[in-house]
Amino acid sequence: MTLKVIVFDFDGTLADTYEAFITIANSLSEEFGYKPVDEQEQEKLKNLSARDLIKHSEISPLKIPFVLKRVKSELNHKIKDLEPIKEIPTCVKQLKNKGYTLGIITSNAEDNVISFLQNHELDQFFDFIYTGSTLFGKHKIIKKLLKEKQLLPHEFIYIGDETRDINSAKKSHVKCIGVTWGFNSSEALAKEKPDFLINHPNELITILDNYQYNLLDNLSRVNHLTM
Template sequence: MTQQVIIFDFDGTIADTVDALVTIANRLAIEFGYIQITPEELSLLRNFTSREIIKYLGISFFKIPSLLKKVKGELKYKIKEFKPIPGIYEALIELQNEGYRLGIITSNSQENVTAFLENNELEHLFEFIYSGVTIFGKTTIINNVLRKKQLKTQAVIYVGDETRDIEASKKANIKVIAVAWGFNSPEALAKQNPDFLINHPSELLEVIKQC
């Protein structure tokens, strides 16, 4: 039997960074010419896809690469403050003990992710970290990782907290577990028809065994 590889998103899935990302986004709103996010609007945006959020806020497509670069730069100075999602450490240990290979694919920087993992004693759990700038999804990055690591699609499961994670995984023909503790609401995630939708990291192992 082929050993399964579980690939995780980082922000909102492993690291509790959603509130910090909203704060940074609001601070950069004037510079990049889009509207700021009020607490009421945040509740609304959690039900939107990435495309819908960009349209709602009025973010220029041409400015997105520069905006992402700036956000990652600002996160670098706060990375020591971030903590893992409650329960994720135990879930990752459990998966490793069961023999699963673990990796990360993220639009955050590899430097930020590595620093976070080291600060929280998680670095020994992951076989690889791949970072890439994406606007709507991670399909290209996922496919590149599958090719570089010589992974079969049927042996890979992606775990993420956004609708774009589900969309990218489906395009890459890999199974996807959506998690309800990150950015997008459970309702928004369910509409994208992930293979599984879970509410707590303690559910990961049981669900993965069903894949």
């Protein structure tokens, strides 16, 4: 009973893509018929779930797949200018050195993720990338990953910056760490009750070490009782 695989969301969790997304989304607003976002409104949006954000924008649900496709395409042109979240590279290296298998689940394009990782010499630390085009279907990707990698839920933990990341983890019956340095605010994330909620990448190491210790301690107790 040990934690083996740590999976990260990409946008806002590993990569600092927030400003790029806002810029791209605003540039497409007239074409797709939704409201652009000014600086004052951005903070308010951090408290909204993805579903509430769509309602707030008043965009037609039929247009969402086309908007997402364009956003991914436009983001490809900005990849070279994007930076990792501060301290994330150090954290990723430490986790890899501890023997964990590291992966990424994202609704972004795989080419974008690979380019970003290569630009920052992080590609060597990640074992797999799973992508999906659906906005609310990450739980399906998680379940697919668990099946293909033959993993049990307690061997897997997911790290994300949005309320939909937490909800996807819950639907997949895996543990989730919410991070407050991405899109959603700490208040919005806390409402979804993640297993852990952290404010800085350095906290990941402590959280995961303690979680691993508790799993091993529980296993020791089970073995003792069955002896």
